[in-house]
Amino acid sequence: MADKKFSGTSTYIATDDLMMAVNAAVTLQRPILVKGEPGTGKTQLAAEIANALGHPLFEWHIKSTTKAQQGLYDYDAVARLRDSQLGDDRVHNIGNYIVRGKVWDAFESDVQPVLLIDEIDKADIEFPNDLLQELDRMEFFVYETKQLIKAKFRPIIIITSNNEKELPDAFLRRCFFHYIKFPDKETMEKIVDVHFPALKKELLRDALEAFYKVRDVPGLKKKPSTSELLDWIKLLLAEDIPPETLRSEDSRKAIPPLHGALLKNEQDVHLFEQLVFLDRRSRSQ
Amino acid sequence: MLARFIFMLRDGGLKPSITELLTLLEAMKAGVAGTSVEDFYFLSRSCLVKDETLFDRFDKVFAAHFHGVEDAFKALVTDVPDDWLRKQAELMLSEEERAKIEALGGFEKLMEALRERLEEQQSRHQGGNKWIGTAGTSPFGAFGFNPEGVRIGQQGSRHRRATKVWDRREYRNLDDQVELGTRNIKLALRKLRKFAREGAADQLDLDDTIDKTARNAGLLDIRMVPERHNAIKVLLCLDIGGSMDDHVRVCEEMFSAARSEFKHLEYFYFHNFVYESMWKDNRRRHAEKIPTTQITHKYGPDYKLVFVGDATMSPYEIVYPGGSVEHWNEEAGSVWIKRLLKAYPKAIWLNPEPRQRWDYTPSIKLARELMDDRMYPLTISGIDEGIRKLH
Numbered sequence: 001m002a003d004k005k006f007s008g009t010s011t012y013i014a015t016d017d018l019m020m021a022v023n024a025a026v027t028l029q030r031p032i033l034v035k036g037e038p039g040t041g042k043t044q045l046a047a048e049i050a051n052a053l054g055h056p057l058f059e060w061h062i063k064s065t066t067k068a069q070q071g072l073y074d075y076d077a078v079a080r081l082r083d084s085q086l087g088d089d090r091v092h093n094i095g096n097y098i099v100r101g102k103v104w105d106a107f108e109s110d111v112q113p114v115l116l117i118d119e120i121d122k123a124d125i126e127f128p129n130d131l132l133q134e135l136d137r138m139e140f141f142v143y144e145t146k147q148l149i150k151a152k153f154r155p156i157i158i159i160t161s162n163n164e165k166e167l168p169d170a171f172l173r174r175c176f177f178h179y180i181k182f183p184d185k186e187t188m189e190k191i192v193d194v195h196f197p198a199l200k201k202e203l204l205r206d207a208l209e210a211f212y213k214v215r216d217v218p219g220l221k222k223k224p225s226t227s228e229l230l231d232w233i234k235l236l237l238a239e240d241i242p243p244e245t246l247r248s249e250d251s252r253k254a255i256p257p258l259h260g261a262l263l264k265n266e267q268d269v270h271l272f273e274q275l276v277f278l279d280r281r282s283r284s285q
Numbered sequence: 286m287l288a289r290f291i292f293m294l295r296d297g298g299l300k301p302s303i304t305e306l307l308t309l310l311e312a313m314k315a316g317v318a319g320t321s322v323e324d325f326y327f328l329s330r331s332c333l334v335k336d337e338t339l340f341d342r343f344d345k346v347f348a349a350h351f352h353g354v355e356d357a358f359k360a361l362v363t364d365v366p367d368d369w370l371r372k373q374a375e376l377m378l379s380e381e382e383r384a385k386i387e388a389l390g391g392f393e394k395l396m397e398a399l400r401e402r403l404e405e406q407q408s409r410h411q412g413g414n415k416w417i418g419t420a421g422t423s424p425f426g427a428f429g430f431n432p433e434g435v436r437i438g439q440q441g442s443r444h445r446r447a448t449k450v451w452d453r454r455e456y457r458n459l460d461d462q463v464e465l466g467t468r469n470i471k472l473a474l475r476k477l478r479k480f481a482r483e484g485a486a487d488q489l490d491l492d493d494t495i496d497k498t499a500r501n502a503g504l505l506d507i508r509m510v511p512e513r514h515n516a517i518k519v520l521l522c523l524d525i526g527g528s529m530d531d532h533v534r535v536c537e538e539m540f541s542a543a544r545s546e547f548k549h550l551e552y553f554y555f556h557n558f559v560y561e562s563m564w565k566d567n568r569r570r571h572a573e574k575i576p577t578t579q580i581t582h583k584y585g586p587d588y589k590l591v592f593v594g595d596a597t598m599s600p601y602e603i604v605y606p607g608g609s610v611e612h613w614n615e616e617a618g619s620v621w622i623k624r625l626l627k628a629y630p631k632a633i634w635l636n637p638e639p640r641q642r643w644d645y646t647p648s649i650k651l652a653r654e655l656m657d658d659r660m661y662p663l664t665i666s667g668i669d670e671g672i673r674k675l676h
Binding site for chain 1: 300308315323324331334337507
């Protein structure tokens with residue numbers, strides 16, 4: 001476990017600070033909290049760590065209605081009540097009605113697993129507090145069957161957050177923390193390179209140029225991120241757009257082709273078109 | 286070990302705990318960091334800082350600590366050695382740039398300005414933990430030479446060497462000094478809860494089920510009820526633009542906290558004071574005005590009215606017709622606010638200006654009188670106080 005180091009994979013470029021945070025979390029067997037702009041590969045990270053270290057991955061996606069208890073187990077009392085009405089034999093064993101959650105699954109794994117708790121900020125504000133004990137001691141108690149579930153191997157826990165809610169201090173203190181910042185051009189080139197190895201150098205350069213220009217437009221509601229860039233390049237390739245179009249100084253074409261992949265709401269597209277329009281007018285004067 | 290670093294971090298406004306320090310030491314013992322300072326930087330940041338807005342502050346403390354300058358801050362503001370600065374600057378500037386400085390009144394003058402800037406910053410942020418070198422708008426910037434570039438407080442010539450990660454201060458624009466986080470606001474807003482059952486029946490009503498099953502001679506009869514929701518309804522009116530620009534951040538936090546906490550939340554914007562119309566989309570404020578009377582007709586008196594604004598303006602804007610800075614208002618703002626208060630008996634005004642200043646601003650006094658004293662500061666305790674008034 002500890003001797004294996006995470007250093008990115010063939011499809012995932014990890015920066016030095018990310019590697020350090022992941023390796024520290026893996027070595028000390030503490031959860032790691034990953035934040036960052038949407039689309040910078042937070043969720044992807046768990047899959048890549050599992051892949052790189054050869055561990056099984058358990059994913060627990062959090063919704064606004066998710067309760068901490070559901071990650072551990074659910075007791076299906078209604079099913080049991082119904083079975084008792086029907087005289088089913090199963091009813092005598094309460095264990096038949098305990099439905100395991102993702103955390104339980106991860107705790108029972110025979111090799112060290114990777115557990116992803118995705119978008120923890122979506123849940124109720126008390127959710128992280130309810131998981132403190134479980135994440136700390138890596139055990140929980142099933143009251144219905146009087147069973148103590150202890151992790152066979154402490155899982156590598158990756159928690160992602162989009163910053164919609166602030167997390168309580170007590171929770172944060174138990175985690176390592178990493179903020180995936182938006183990659184610079186150099187890292188971005190590497191990222192695109194692992195996804196589209198055959199991409200023509202000039203198309204890549206021009207696409208990145210155009211992409212960072214769009215990102216720099218002030219006032220965008222949602223700035224395009226890495227995953228949007230990858231989608232866009234995929235489209236450019238599929239449409240076989242020549243690099244010259246991207247570079248075009250001709251302002252009639254100043255809106256990049258297929259910009260729908262980069263700008264995701266109509267206010268942003270509108271703003272962008274307005275800016276291009278203003279730019280055109282100032283040039284013609 | 287590292288105790289001094291931790292205390293420096295705490296002085297710098299970060300709050301690393303003992304647990305986190307122990308984690309860091311444990312990680313170092315386990316050999317996670319290797320031997321390079323850079324590794325240690327990444328590791329300690331990951332262990333000790335749990336909020337990206339604080340990365341910048343961490344970087345500053347880290348830089349100070351690892352250059353052995355214990356009190357760079359004090360040394361910086363008390364006495365800036367002229368010739369030392371000059372030496373540094375000359376090392377960093379090219380011929381051409383130096384010529385430009387000459388054109389601007391010479392090096393002495395520039396230094397003078399720099400020192401003034403430093404002093405001014407010190408006095409303005411007294412008591413705070415804000416570092417001095419963030420004066421990005423200084424005239425020095427034009428020459429690639431600003432208090433940061435000069436590297437005051439760091440001995441030795443650092444120029445031409447690749448800057449260290451923590452010196453790059455990449456997280457600068459994420460730093461903030463916000464005191465209320467959304468979490469705190471939410472916890473405060475939670476006091477304003479009144480639960481009622483609404484919507485689809487999707488929860489088991491145990492008592493009713495037992496009761497009905499018993500009546501059904503033991504044959505199971507499951508009863509469901511809708512989930513409980515916060516039934517409180519809030520009408521939020523936010524002052525926007527002008528003097529409110531300083532408070533945008535707090536208001537945004539307040540707004541986002543309120544938005545996720547209440548199911549029935551309606552918000553409207555106004556500028557400085559309420560008149561005959563408000564708007565919902567700030568970009569189309571002139572095109573899409575909503576008459577205030579329409580608001581009072583649409584939303585019933587069970588809504589609680591919350592104003593958020595600094596109420597800092599000329600008193601004319603409140604008491605006289607035509608006083609608005611933006612348009613001609615037929616009736617005075619005070620008339621309109623009285624109408625609103627009549628429509629919504631439960632109302633408060635949250636003011637981001639500190640309470641001490643209220644008495645010195647006539648318009649705040651006026652607004653407070655119109656609100657029957659129901660004005661509270663936009664802080665956690667203020668929200669708390671105000672919410673008690675809304676019940």
